[in-house]
Amino acid sequence: MQTGSESVGNQTPATPPVTGTPSQTRLAATAPGQMRVIKRNGTVVSFEDSKISVAITKAFLAVEGGTAAASSRIHETVAKLTEQVVGTFKRRMPSGGTIHIEDIQDQVELALMRAGEHLIARDYVIYRESRRQARVEKEALSPESEAAAGAINVVGADGNSKPLDIERIRTIVAEACMDLSDVSEAAIIDEALKNLYNGVTEHELSTSLVITARTMIEQEPNYSSAAARLLLDNLRAEGLSFLNVADSATQGDMETYYPQALKSFISRGIELELLAPNLAEYDLDMLGEALLPERDLQFSYLGLQTLYDRYFIHSDETRFELPQLFFMRVAMGLATREEDKNARAIEFYQLLSSFDYMSSTPTLFNSGTLRPQLSSCYLTTVPDDLHGIYGAIQDNAMLSKFAGGLGNDWTPVRALGAYIKGTNGKSQGVVPFLKVVNDTAVAVNQGGKRKGAVCAYLETWHMDIEEFLELRKNTGDDRRRTHDMNTANWVPDLFMKRVFEDGDWTLFSPNDVPDLHDLYGSAFEERYAQYEEQTRNGELKLYKTMKAQALWRKMLGMIFETGHPWITFKDPCNIRSPQQHCGVVHSSNLCTEITLNTSKDEIAVCNLGSVNLPQHIENGELNIDKLRKTVTTAIRMLDNVIDINYYSVETSENSNMKHRPIGLGLMGFQDALYKTDISYASEQAVEFADKSMEAISYFAISASTDLAAERGAYSSYEGSLWSQGIFPIDSLNMLVEQRGSEYISVNQDSSMDWDALRGKVAQQGMRNSNVMAIAPTATIANITGVSQSIEPTYQNLYVKSNLSGEFTVVNPYLVRDLKERGLWDKVMVNDLKYFDGSVQAVDRIPADLKAKYSTAFEIEPRWLVDSASRRQKWIDQAQSLNLYINNASGKKLDVTYRMAWFSGLKTTYYLRSLAATGTEKSTVNTGQLNAVSQQAAEAAPVQPAPVPKACSLDDPDCEACQ
Known part of the structure; x- marks a missing residue:
């Protein structure tokens, strides 16, 4: 029976553990009137009445159950008992103080006895004793480990040898396992000691503890947290020593050391010319005290x-930057121009360090440094002249140098065979220049931190489109191949209509049809038809006519074979653009979520950040108030980026200052579904995608208009859709009207008070021309420990590869649910390995969990498209939407991409396809795994299967995964 006595001890940590050193015992000091709790491992936490109430309630429920009759009595009794226990300590310590967890539990026990609840008190006592015995067993080292520890000497950084400090190891490992269920301190120490030897270095000792915990992750996901905390010990030793704060420290020491470290970090960083000198202007004492x-x-x-x-x-x-110094450095960099920059830095720090929101990678890299290049995406249009072409390639190099992802619009460049007046010759087309772009991206690799990343866009009517489709092929003339860059089709609606109608399609050279590049919707269709007529009457000589479906099939064939070019849609990007009054969207960006105007005079820039959606799920529901607060602060941080940002190209600064676009997105959508108990492949998930994105959109627009009231509207606001009271949800009507209702099916329902917000924007304007875009979030999702962006789970157990190495990833939500049903064991781990992280073939797993934990390739693509369509109606830019297709075929691809266009999507991203065959699992007896019984699961020895690797999705060289 679990009565919840442990819950009394699971108070929310207010400070790290106290383990007895002078600096740590000072942590027990309390503010006047504040009570705090010392847990068994020395951790000092805040005293919370609610924890006592929860613990007593659990005790009652364990004995009396949760019937309606018992519920009322339990509620009233628990309230009285909680009041008695809390009142006891308030009388004892009216000025505040510290209480040991055992004292609190003694008082709970006494209160139960005095109230005559003897049966519950008896079970409470029994449970406390069972937990005590379990703790003793958990913490006890084996005799072999005790003996081994006494025989080991450790060599320090100074070269001196000293006996292994087993008590410090116990402290470090105890901190690492604090509040983590189903992890064993003794197991980590026992296993680590087996790998040590006399004369081991301090660094090797710490690494052994980390690696030991790492190896246990596949058996229990909580060992991932334990491994991280053990890694922290290495980080503290490295960073604090460099900063001359301490040679080493436990987590418990950091409340004392972090404020000192912040001062030293800023000072040393400025001295080494790594940090901006203006960071020294902050009140570092105030900021140091704010570190958590x-x-x-x-x-x-x-x-x-x-x-x-x-x-x-x-x-x-x-590395001399520690985690909380990192978040504070980013926050300080973003607050440098705020009126009360200290208060704003603390506000930004609290949001970032909570993981409720995370800035994009360039912002995290460069905020607070000498060159704060904080923007994520740059979009350019390449003009049709040699000077302009190589100028655009130079711009690519300069932008890439400081960690920006690039999207290039190459449609204006004349096609192969087109006449060149200046030389009286013929053009070699777009492809040779793209080879130069490819090699430039390899050479200029985003400051050495990320591989250079660029995506070239070409409209579907361009004469070079067929060769463009083949750029990523591994066969053919390698001088006309670009193996390192991305490519994307920029597809007009008219082409899709011709595909649906099985009509003809004509290819042109842009120097013959220069206005097509800037036209969209009905205007494009009319002008395109006129040019087609000119081919028939002989006015246009250079053209090619083919069946639209033939080109469509080649597009689909290439994306299946090479993953490129991605398929993006020109018309919805433009028809729904808030900025159509002052330009044209000619392409998207590196990851297909940005849709901003470009021209020869403007390089579009976007600044990204993402809301951590599962952090806003409480009790299975979306916490709207918390989401509002998060989005409001996030929009302010994103707007600040525009003014602080370092611009390596002048045209990008002019564009960004004029239009001030930002892109607030989300990550952890799959985790949020797990927390709300919803399957990805369900109408409930589609509805959740709709409602959650509506709330983010509403609060983002509201925050931007409030900033406009404070700071002024962006300069090109007048004439925008915003100024006309047309929001993203309203622009859907414009798309339906332009395209024709027979070619689109979109949901237009809403649930929030949009009229009130329209009135607010009409009065105040908008601070930002664009406010939303959903990026892939691959790396920042790793940092915060959630699923990427809007992605479904790739596998429930796999090895993830990126530039930091290989990491075992286990779905903690699945493990939690399997534990609750008594199904998590070594055989289950082996089953998941054998079946590549899939639960579908494991007979022991119930049907509801199979539905909930379906992986990306087990979900029909229509669910991805339906959810994306619901989000798209609220977003003024686009979303990075990967499509997963199992047993891919031409027909499946045809249906999926037609459905994406028909559902009003602006862009798609990678196609992830899975072959019909899989690798043979030679290390496992398949008969044991496919239908294993519970008895067999407990008794049968099973050979370990290799953990599947997510190579195709998380290629270390894939810039989209960084």
Whole structure:
């Protein structure tokens, strides 16, 4: 029986553990009137009445059950008992103080006895004793480990040898396992000691603990948190030593050390010319006191290792930036121009360090540094002249140098065979220049932190489109191949209509039809038909006519074979653009979520960040108030990026200052579904996608108009759709009207008070021309430990590869549900390995869990498209939508991409396809796995299967995964 006595001890940490050193015992100090609790492992946490109430309620429910008759009595009794227990301590310590968890539980026990609840008190006592015995067993080292520890000497950084400090190891591991269920301190220490030897270095000792916890992740996901906390010990030793704060520290020391470390970090960073000098102008004492050391404990191992490898400030490969210093540095960089920059820095820090919201990678890399290039995406249009072409390639290099992803519109460049007046010759077309772009992206690799990343866009009517489709092929003339860059089709609605109608399609050279590039909707259709007529009467000589379906099949064939070009749709991007009064959207960006105007005079820039959606799910519901607060602060942070940003190209600065676009997105959509107990492949998931995006959209627009009231509207606001009272939900009508209702099916329902918000915008204007875009969030989702963007779960157990190494990833929600049903064991782990992370073939797993934990390739693509369509109606830009198709065929691809266009989507991203065949699992007896009984699960020895690798999705060289 579990009565909940542990719940009394699971108070929310207010400070890290106290383990007895002078600096740690000071943590027990309390503010006047404040009571705090010392837990068994020395952790000091805030005293919360509600925890006592929950614990007593659990005790009653365990004995009396949750019937309606018992419910009323339990509620009243628990309230009285809680009041008695809390009142006891308030009388004892009217000025505040610290209480041991055992004292609280003693008082609960006494209160139950005094109230005559003897049966419940008896069970409460029995449960406390059983938990005590379990703790003793959990913490006890094996005799072999005790003996081994006494025989090991450790070599320090100074070269001196000293006996292994087993008590410090116990402290570090106890901190790492604090509040984590089903992890064993003794198991980590026992296994780590087996790999140690006399003369081991301090670094090797710490690494052994980390690696030991890592190996246990596949058996229990909570070991990922334990491994991260053990890694923190290495980080603290490295960082604090460099900053001359301490040689080493436990997590409990950090409440003392973090404020000191912040001052030293800013000073050393400025001295080494790694940080901006204006960071020294902050009140560092105030900011140091605002640091929250306990938030170090939130990381998964993958998240913390990623930060360490790629984000933390370093000097000669020594990382001297610790996690909370990192978040504060980013926050300070974003608040430098705020009127009360100290208060705003703390506000921004609290949001980032809570994981409720995360800025994009360039912002995390560069905020607070000497060159704060904080923007994520740059979109350019390449003009049709040699000077302009190589100028655009130079712009690519400069933008890529400081960690920007690029989208290039190549449609204006004349096609192969087109006449060149200046030389009286013929053009070689677009492809040779794209080879140069490809090699430039490889050469200029985003400051050495990420591979250079660029995507070239070409409209479907361009004469070079057929060769463009083949750029990523592994066969053919390698001089006309681009193996390292991305490509995307920019598809007009008219082409899709011709596909549906099985009509003809004509290809042109843009120098013969220059206005098509800037036309869309009905205007494009009319002008295109006129040019087709000119081919028939002989006015246009250079053209090619083919069946639209033939070109469509080739597009689908290439995206299946090579993954490129992606398929994006020109007309919805333009017809629904708020900025159509002052330009044209000629392409999207590297990841197909940005839809901004470009021209020869304007390089579009977008600044990204993402709401962590599962952090806003409480008790199975979306917490609207918390979401409003998060979005409001996030929009302010994104708007600040525009003014602080370092612009390596002048035309990008002019564009960004004029229009001030930002892109607030989301991540962890799949986690949010798990927390609300919804299957991805369901109408409920589609509805949740709709309602959650509506709320984000509403609050984002509201925050931007409030900023306009404070700071002024963006300069090109007048004439925009915003100024006409036309919001993203309203622009859907414009798309239906332009395209024709027979070619589109979209939901236009809403649930919030949009009229009131329209009135507010009419009065105040908008601070930002665009406010929403859903990016892939691959790396920042790793940092925060949630699923990427709007992606379904790839596999429930796999090895993830990226530039930081290989990491075992287990779906913690699945493990939790299997534990609740008594189904999580070693055989289940082996089953998941054998079936590549799928639960569908494991007979023991109930049908409802199979539906809930269906993986990406087990979900019909229509569910991805339906959810994306519901989101798209609220978004003024686009979303990075990967499509997963199992047993892909031409017919499946045809249906899926037609459905994407028909559902009003603006863009699609990667096609993820899975072959019909799989690798043979030679290490496992398949007869044991496919229908294993519970008895067999407990008794039968099973050979371990290899953990499946997510190679195709998480290629370390794939810039979209970084």
